[in-house]
Amino acid sequence: MNALELLLTRQSCSLLTTPAPSSDQLTTILTAGMRVPDHAALKPYHFTVVENEGLKKLSDIFVQAIADEVSDNTKLEKTANMPFRAPLIIVVSTCYQEHEKVPAHEQLITAGCAVQAMQMAAFALGYGAIWRTGELSLNAKVKQGLNIKVDDDITGFLYLGTPSKQLPTKETKFFQEKVSYF
Numbered sequence: 001m002n003a004l005e006l007l008l009t010r011q012s013c014s015l016l017t018t019p020a021p022s023s024d025q026l027t028t029i030l031t032a033g034m035r036v037p038d039h040a041a042l043k044p045y046h047f048t049v050v051e052n053e054g055l056k057k058l059s060d061i062f063v064q065a066i067a068d069e070v071s072d073n074t075k076l077e078k079t080a081n082m083p084f085r086a087p088l089i090i091v092v093s094t095c096y097q098e099h100e101k102v103p104a105h106e107q108l109i110t111a112g113c114a115v116q117a118m119q120m121a122a123f124a125l126g127y128g129a130i131w132r133t134g135e136l137s138l139n140a141k142v143k144q145g146l147n148i149k150v151d152d153d154i155t156g157f158l159y160l161g162t163p164s165k166q167l168p169t170k171e172t173k174f175f176q177e178k179v180s181y182f
């Protein structure tokens, strides 16, 4: 797949199964994540790779994070199952740094670019992926369980794996309504 084909046809896939990217492929994906636009080269992100027993650990963290507020078993079960929607998850979080020229929102954007870059690398390798956040990404107990500082942000849970179903190609979104010429 060439670069333009990737950019013009990419789409997320939420139906993911094994195999996950191999160790070498994961290296490629993480390396792509490091190659993002980054003002002052702060590397204001962290990647937590969740696989194998890590998926169960993440599931436990999710459930414990909401257990005090939620008693509905269906919701608890749904939450427990979330990490098992893919064989590999990369949690991308920020590592905000004080910098006179680089405000926090720019650092968040860089971390977001890393999610996108890793998703694109996964697509180029023939895998599917979807970027998720949701209320758990804002939950302090989830951050604590993942060793993420409470003042940092979880930019995304990038779910990765092999598409279990070929989804129809989405229609092209036309740029005309979003572009003006000055």
Ligand SMILES: Cc1cc2nc3c(=O)[nH]c(=O)nc-3n(C[C@H](O)[C@H](O)[C@H](O)COP(=O)(O)O)c2cc1C
Pocket (backbone or CB within 6 Å): 010, 011, 012, 013, 130, 131, 132, 133, 134, 155, 156, 170
């Ligand atoms: C920051 C961010 C957070 C997102 N969070 C979720 C989410 O929690 N759940 C979800 O189903 N999709 C989420 N999405 C959307 C999907 O990643 C995906 O972009 C969307 O389903 C549209 O599919 P497409 O990428 O094929 O256009 C999020 C996207 C972004 C950029």
